[in-house]
Amino acid sequence: MKHAAKSVLLVILVLLMAGCWDRMEIEERATILGLSIDLHDEETSDEPINHPNSDNIPTSEIGMVKITAQLAVPGQIPLGPSQGGGGGGPEDTVWVVKAIGHSMDDAISNLQQQLGSTLFLGHLKIIIISKEVAEKGIKEISDYIKRHPEIRRDTWLLVNGKMAEETLKIAPKLERVPVLYLSGMLDNAIKMGKFPKGKVGEFWVGLENLGQDGYLPYITVEEKEHIQISGLAYFKDMKMVGNLEPYQIAYFNGITEQNPGGSKALVKLSEDESVMFQSTVRKSKIKATLKDGRPHIKVNLKVIGNIVEKRNMTIDSQEVSQKIEKITEGLIKEQCEQLIKETQEKQSDIFGFGEYVRGSLRSYWDTEVRTAEKWREVYKNLSVDVETQVEIKEAGIRSK
Amino acid sequence: MREPRQITASQTMMSIFNSMIGISILGLPRIASEHVNSGAVLVTIIGLGIMMIGMGIMTLLGYRFPKTSFIQFSKQIIGKKLSFLFGLFILVFFILLIGFITREFSFMLSSFLYPDTPMIVLVGAMLIIVAIATRNDITTISYIHFFYFPFLLIPLLLLIVLALENVDIRYVKPFLGNGNTFSDFLQGGLTIAAFPFVHIGIFLLTVLTPHTHSPKNAIRGSLLGGLFSSLLIILTLFVTIGVFGSMEAKSPLWPLYVLTRMVQLPLELLERLDILFLGIWVLSAFTTILSGYLIIIYTGSQLFNLKSHRVLSYIALPLVFGAAMYPQNIFHLFELIELVGKWGLIITMIYPLFLLFIALIRKKGKVMK
Incomplete structure (x- = not known):
């Protein structure tokens, strides 16, 4: 009798502890590797997904935002060194999608609406904001990134001189995934002593400390083909006020x-x-x-x-x-x-x-x-x- | 059934260490810097100093009454009725406290690892495992702590060493913080002394002392355990504030966990250590909740004159579970933990001091040499 009770308990425990609620196959995930944030200037509204379609919708302090995401296509990203030949270019390994919204999460939800699989930000490597966004203030974007449990502090936050989304469209020859190329480039620049440690974690420390201000890497896209580190964007409180030359x-x-x-x-x-x-x-x-x-x-x-x-x-x-x-x-x-x-x-x-x-x-x-x-x-x-x-x-x- | 008395000093020490290193220290840097910004290290030293006094009182009581448990000797000191009333307070207090820390732990798990798993399951799974573990006798439970000790100590030391290179000494200065008054430090110190791990650490002594090899072992083990865990807590706090600065340490709910997500092994052996560390925090939460649960059922069994604490292992489960599910959200939970923790100071500090005082006056128990 005692044994029977014990075995029943064990079976219940197995059911409880298997963690099936959060089972998620890798194919069901839309892994975002890179994210870019631009201003959306036209007055066209977004899809009414989180709000009714009217003029009286609260909009973030910088206005309407346009989000471009680089998604990893499951099964297309080779593990380890690529075997040469046969492999396609970045067009095959990643997918670039866009959405606009009244705020960060509104735009992300609109993005989700276009996709069949659940967005996953745990592997996010890079967030690129355009200079316009940085100059208008990144208070809300920063809050969103900090609040999201999946986004890590060792993500790169970059300022692009012009349109941020351009950065996600370039196709470097050296790496299959453009975003990985870019983050590798920045990591390497630190190792070569050409760039200060400046991931989003360090940026927040500078931002929050009373006697310090934040700085972010400043990049430009050259000829729509390669990316160049072209200085350091420095902030006064939440707003970018200038940039250093390389x-x-x-x-x-x-x-x-x-x-x-x-x-x-x-x-x-x-x-x-x-x-x-x-x-x-x-x-x-x-x-x-x-x-x-x-x-x-x-x-x-x-x-x-x-x-x-x-x-x-x-x-x-x-x-x-x-x-x-x-x-x-x-x-x-x-x-x-x-x-x-x-x-x-x-x-x-x-x-x-x-x-x-x-x-x-x-x-x-x-x-x-x-x-x-x-x-x-x-x-x-x-x-x-x-x-x-x-x-x-x-x-x-x-x-x- | 008679319980064997064979817990050694080192086992006492490890049990206290495992019980104190738990989920609450993840949020400690936030609360310390909220009170006194960069004086966080000092305020923690004050808070842990108060805790050491509490441990000292409990150890002295244990030394005077080496063979009897807390509830039994409080009966001897202040009489049956009053001691029963206080015993009930202790019981209710720990049921609430253990429920709350289980909930905090489940909150953390659900935000980082299991977003879709119902809270009931996270809380329930942990409490059921703990309840099963407390079916063992106290010596065996101290062996469980003995076994887990290196799994907690080594990663924690590793974390401190890895984070140390990122510490900016500017951020921990000035030692007194900016614009703080004496009362800020006093309030901050009391808030830290009201942390759940402090109460559990102190009251665990009442469970362990009657089962230690000799009273001397108990004293040595408890003092060593208290000092050693305090030292590690202060070190982890130091690196957290040193890396984030006191302003940034205020913004995440669990700054120390955020720190563990940031550290990387040299040579990039593993890109991410956080899953590994999350496992460590689960272990640390388990050992803390185990000790707390043991305090509940041991005190309960003594209070109601039961043969063994095992009787209550499953009976206490719904009560603790109820306490865990009561808070509505994380803010409500944090408010409740602080409120209950502060009232708990009466139970874990003032009441034992009062007992010791009366015992000295009425010359009860073994007279000290």
């Missing part, structure tokens, strides 16, 4: 101590002499002090690197190397100051100097600053000193 990323990486190094700088020594300097290691010490009742930031930047190219000169002695170091120091100092000044004008503290002030000058922060808005005011006229030091370690395998 060469400025090197100095940004220096100040925020992003390692490994790797970015290069063409250093002009005299009218017809120049060298190409490539950083390998960056060390940056930032200190916040109080000077005459106002905060003062001191940046001590040390860059260790190599010479990879030269023009019209011989590099054969410590003396020459020291001369190059001196001039490079001057260049880096000048560029860093320029960069800081530019962000100060736009009131976007992407370096997080405010966090140093908040951390080290607690009483100043508590009496004078307290809020992010106030910090941006202070940041505008913040005095920043940049000290640079350059060390040349190698100059290739030539003796002169």
Whole structure:
């Protein structure tokens, strides 16, 4: 009798614990790999799916949004290295679909309405927003991404200079899936030291912190064929206010101590002499002090690197190397100051100097600053000193 | 049936560790930074300090009355009627608390893993497994904790080590937080001391002490367990705040879980660790709920003079289940946990202190050397 009761219980448990409710075959899922968000300018309304068709529908602060999604076609994406021959191009492996809506989720639901299988965002790699969207503000988009349990913090959020949807249409030759190519490109740029760590998780940290602002990768599509990292979009609160040029990323990486190094700088020594300097290691010490009742930031930047190219000169002695170091120091100092000044004008503290002030000058922060808005005011006229030091370690395998 | 007395100090320690590392520490960084922003580490130290005092009181009581259980010696100290009344309070309090943490755990599972599975099934499955596990005697349950200990400790250490490289020391500064007053810290500390794991950790001692090898083992095990789990909780909090900053730590419901979703093994051995870690959190929830459930049925059996705690294993099930299904949504649940947790401080801190005080005055129990 006792055994019978036990076996009945076991059978019930098996039924309960099999988790059949959430069984989902991979073919039933429409896996979104990449998502792009554009503004929809025409006044045509969307399909009345979540709301009646009338003029009085709440619309997100940026207006109507157009969402383009790159879906993985089940069974078409090869696992492991592609075997060459036979395989089709990106047209076969992915599918690009579009929808418009009054808000993020409205657009996503409209997208779902067109598809036979359930949308799945767990493998989302990239979200691309157009510059227009970024400039109008990403508060609601950011909230949606953060709220969605399937979307991860290591998703890339990118700003495209023009239309975001273009990015999803390009067909690179190196990878079957365009979005994977793009995310691989960004990951690689970080490894080569050309780009700061800036996935959506890091962006949110910068956005939420009181003494810091967020930045996102800024890309452009060249000739509808390839994608180029063309700078860094920086934000003031929730709105994009400008973008850095690609060469400025090197100095940004220096100040925020992003390692490994790797970015290069063409250093002009005299009218017809120049060298190409490539950083390998960056060390940056930032200190916040109080000077005459106002905060003062001191940046001590040390860059260790190599010479990879030269023009019209011989590099054969410590003396020459020291001369190059001196001039490079001057260049880096000048560029860093320029960069800081530019962000100060736009009131976007992407370096997080405010966090140093908040951390080290607690009483100043508590009496004078307290809020992010106030910090941006202070940041505008913040005095920043940049000290640079350059060390040349190698100059290739030539003796002169 | 007589229960054997053979729990060792290390088993006591591991049991306390497993009971304290549970679902509530996932939300701890959020609540700590809500109270005192970047002073989160300090406020947690304060909260856990209060907990250590509670554990100290309980250990002293256990040392004075090594052979009797909590309910029995409270009868000796303050008489039958009053101790029965307080015993009932303890029972109701833990039934609510265990129900609520089971619900919180199920909420987490349903939002990340099983969106379509009914809540009843998630809650029910966990509680049934726990109820079956409590059919064992207390020594065996401490062996269960002994077995699971490395499965919780190693991933947690791994998490701390992996996340450590992303810690930005700016975010944990200033240690006192910005614009905080003393009362902010006091309130924050009390809120943290009212966390479910604190109550479970303290009251688990009342179950374990009568079954430990010797009172000395009990003292050593409980103090070590309390300190060790506190240390790990503070470390996990430190890395969470250090990676997110106190402002961002406020925004997810379970910041520590979000952190575990972010960490990656070096060399990209596995692209995603979150499913692995979700398994660890399920284990940690199981061990915590197991201890809590054991407290309910053990206290219940002592209160109603039953032969063994096993009798109540299934009887308590509908009660805890009812408590778990009561909250309407996650906000309601969090409010209830905080409310019940704060009132619970009377039961787990003030009542034992009161007992100890009376025992000292009336010279009951073994006199300390």
